[in-house]
Amino acid sequence: MAEILDRLYYGFFYLPTGIYALIVSVLVALCSALLGVTLVLRRFSFIGDGLSHVAFGAMAVAAVVGLTNQMLIAMPVTIVCAILLLKTGGKAKIKGDAAVAMISVGALAIGYLLMNLFPSSASGSISADVCTTLFGSFALVTLTSVEVWLCVVLSVLAVTVFIVFYNKIFAITFDENFAVATGTKAKVYNLITAVLIAVVIVLAMRLVGSLLISALIIFPAISAMRVFKTFKSVTICSAILSVSCTAFGVLLSVVLDTPVGPTIVGVDLIVFFVFWLVGTLKGVKLK
Amino acid sequence: MALIVSKNLSVGYDGVPIVSDINFSVERGDYLAIVGENGAGKTTVMKTVLGLNRAISGEIVFGDGLKKNEIGYLPQQTAVQKDFPASVFEVVISGCLSKTGLRPFYNKAEKRLADEMMEELGIADLKKRPYRELSGGQQQRVLLSRALLSTREILLLDEPVAGLDPLVTAEMYGIIENLNKKGTAIIMITHDLSSALKYANKILYIGSETFFGTKEEFKVSPVGRRFMITGEKENG
Ligand SMILES: Nc1ncnc2c1ncn2[C@@H]1O[C@H](COP(=O)(O)OP(=O)(O)O)[C@@H](O)[C@H]1O
Ligand SMILES: [Mg+2]
Numbered sequence: 001m002a003e004i005l006d007r008l009y010y011g012f013f014y015l016p017t018g019i020y021a022l023i024v025s026v027l028v029a030l031c032s033a034l035l036g037v038t039l040v041l042r043r044f045s046f047i048g049d050g051l052s053h054v055a056f057g058a059m060a061v062a063a064v065v066g067l068t069n070q071m072l073i074a075m076p077v078t079i080v081c082a083i084l085l086l087k088t089g090g091k092a093k094i095k096g097d098a099a100v101a102m103i104s105v106g107a108l109a110i111g112y113l114l115m116n117l118f119p120s121s122a123s124g125s126i127s128a129d130v131c132t133t134l135f136g137s138f139a140l141v142t143l144t145s146v147e148v149w150l151c152v153v154l155s156v157l158a159v160t161v162f163i164v165f166y167n168k169i170f171a172i173t174f175d176e177n178f179a180v181a182t183g184t185k186a187k188v189y190n191l192i193t194a195v196l197i198a199v200v201i202v203l204a205m206r207l208v209g210s211l212l213i214s215a216l217i218i219f220p221a222i223s224a225m226r227v228f229k230t231f232k233s234v235t236i237c238s239a240i241l242s243v244s245c246t247a248f249g250v251l252l253s254v255v256l257d258t259p260v261g262p263t264i265v266g267v268d269l270i271v272f273f274v275f276w277l278v279g280t281l282k283g284v285k286l287k
Numbered sequence: 288m289a290l291i292v293s294k295n296l297s298v299g300y301d302g303v304p305i306v307s308d309i310n311f312s313v314e315r316g317d318y319l320a321i322v323g324e325n326g327a328g329k330t331t332v333m334k335t336v337l338g339l340n341r342a343i344s345g346e347i348v349f350g351d352g353l354k355k356n357e358i359g360y361l362p363q364q365t366a367v368q369k370d371f372p373a374s375v376f377e378v379v380i381s382g383c384l385s386k387t388g389l390r391p392f393y394n395k396a397e398k399r400l401a402d403e404m405m406e407e408l409g410i411a412d413l414k415k416r417p418y419r420e421l422s423g424g425q426q427q428r429v430l431l432s433r434a435l436l437s438t439r440e441i442l443l444l445d446e447p448v449a450g451l452d453p454l455v456t457a458e459m460y461g462i463i464e465n466l467n468k469k470g471t472a473i474i475m476i477t478h479d480l481s482s483a484l485k486y487a488n489k490i491l492y493i494g495s496e497t498f499f500g501t502k503e504e505f506k507v508s509p510v511g512r513r514f515m516i517t518g519e520k521e522n523g
Binding site (some may be wrong): 041163164165166167168170171174175177178179180181182183184225228229230231232233234 | 334337338339355356358359360362368371372373374377378381382384385387391392393415417419420433434437
C-alpha cells in the first residue's frame with residue numbers, strides 16, 4: 001500500500017505535469033461523455049471514429065510541416081471534416097457510411113505514409129511515433145501550460161454550449177423532424193455539435209490516442225443507458241462515469257506502469273459490464 | 288382565407304417527383320384525410336407542407352395568421368425512438384421548444400402548460416415513466432400532447448393509429464375528433480378509408496391521379512369509387 005502511494009506521489013502528484021495531465025483528462029472525459037449521449041442515440045458514433053482518424057492524419061501533416069503546436073492544423077481540419085460528415089450522416093444512407101469509412105481510412109493511410117516519408121527528428125523512431133499517435137503516449141503526457149489552458153478554455157466552452165442548448169439538443173436527438181417542423185434551427189445545432197465533436201476529438205487525441213477516442217465517447221453513454229431511462233439521468237450518469245473512470249484510469253496507469261489510453265478504456269469496459277449486469281438483473285426482477 | 292393552401296405542388300426527392308399537381312386547401316375547423324396506397328407519397332407531401340422536404344415545384348401558402356412554425360406534428364414512429372431514454376415529461380415539454388426562442392430552459396408557465404396538456408390527454412400519471420416502456424397507444428398520446436403544445440391551430444398526423452389495437456384506435460380517433468370539434472384543424476394521413484370517410488370532411492387522394500374535394504364529392508368520383516372497391520377487397 002505504502003509503495004502504491006509512493007508511486008502515485010513521486011510519479012505523479014509531485015510533478016506539475018501529473019496534475020496537468022489529470023486536469024486535462026478529466027475535462028476531456030467530461031466533454032466526450034456529454035457529446036457521446038447524443039452521438040450514440042443518433043447512431044452517429046461511427047462519425048467519432050472516422051474523425052479521430054482524420055485528426056491522426058492532420059497531426060501527421062502538422063508534424064511534417066514542423067509545427068510545434070500541432071493542434072493548430074489538426075483542429076480546423078477536423079472541424080471541417082466533422083461538418084461534412086455530419087451533413088452526409090444526416091441522410092443515414094449507405095453512401096454516408098461509405099463516405100466516413102473512405103475519409104477515415106484515407107486519412108489513416110496518408111498520415112502513416114507521411115510519418116514514414118518525413119520522420120520527425122524528435123523521437124527518432126517512426127514506430128514509436130505512430131504508436132503514440134494511435135494509442136496515446138506510454139507514460140503520462142507532458143503538456144505545456146499553454147496546452148493545458150487551451151484545453152481548459154475549450155472544455156469550459158464545450159460544456160457551457162452543451163448546457164445552454166441542452167433542451168434543443170434533446171429535441172433534435174429525440175425527433176429531428178418534429179424539432180425542425182416547429183421551427184428549431186436544427187442545421188445550426190448540428191453545426192455546433194459537429195464543431196464540438198471535432199474539438200473534443202483533437203483534445204482527446206493527446207490523452208488516449210486516435211484509435212481509442214471512440215471508446216471515450218461511446219462507453220459512458222452506453223453504460224448509463226443500461227441502467228437509466230430518462231435523458232437527464234443518462235446524461236448526468238454518463239458524465240460522472242466518464243470523469244471517474246478516466247481519473248481512476250490515469251492513476252491506475254501510474255501505479256501499474258501501463259499506457260494511459262488503454263488503461264482508461266479497460267476501466268470503461270469493466271464499468272460497462274457492471275452496468276450491463278445491473279441493467280439485466282433489474283429487467284429480470286421487473287418481469 | 289385558408290390556413291394552408293397547396294398550389295400545383297409537386298413533391299419528391301433529389302429533384303425526382305413522386306407526385307405532382309397537388310392542390311388542396313385547409314380552412315379553420317377542417318378535417319382533411321389524406322388517403323392513398325402505401326408508397327404513394329402521402330408522407331412526402333406532409334413533410335413538404337412542414338418544410339422538411341423541399342417542393343420540386345408549386346408552393347405552399349400559409350394564411351389566416353398561421354405562422355410557419357405554429358404547426359403541431361405527429362410523425363410516423365421512427366426506429367430511433369423505440370429504445371430512446373426519455374421520460375414522458377421530457378418528450379411532452381419539448382413541444383414548447385419553439386416558445387423558448389433563445390432562452391435555454393423552460394419556464395414555469397411552459398411546465399404548467401405541459402402538465403395541463405398531459406392531464407387533458409389522460410397521461411398525467413405517466414409523467415415520470417420512461418417513454419420507451421409505454422404501450423403504443425400511450426406513446427401516441429405523449430406525442431400528441433407534444434404536438435398540441437406547439438399549437439392548437441392545426442395538427443398534422445401521419446398514420447396516428449398504425450399498429451394500435453382496435454380499442455385504442457377508436458380512442459385515438461375519439462381524441463382527434465374532440466380536438467377538431469374544439470377548433471383545431473386536422474390533416475391526417477391514413478390508409479383506413481372507412482375512418483377517413485367517417486371523421487373527415489375533406490379528402491385528398493394521392494395516387495396515379497390525385498383528387499381533392501369534400502367527402503361527398505369523393506364518394507361519387509371515379510377515383511373514389513375505384514379506391515373504395517379495392518379498399519374493401521383488402522379488408523376482406
Ligand atoms: N428519403 C427518401 N429518399 C428517396 N426516396 C424516398 C425517401 N423516403 C421515401 N421515398 C420514396 O418515396 C415514395 C413515397 O414514400 P412515402 O411518402 O413515405 O409514401 P406513403 O407515406 O404514401 O406510404 C416511396 O416510393 C419511397 O420509396
Ligand atoms: Mg407514410
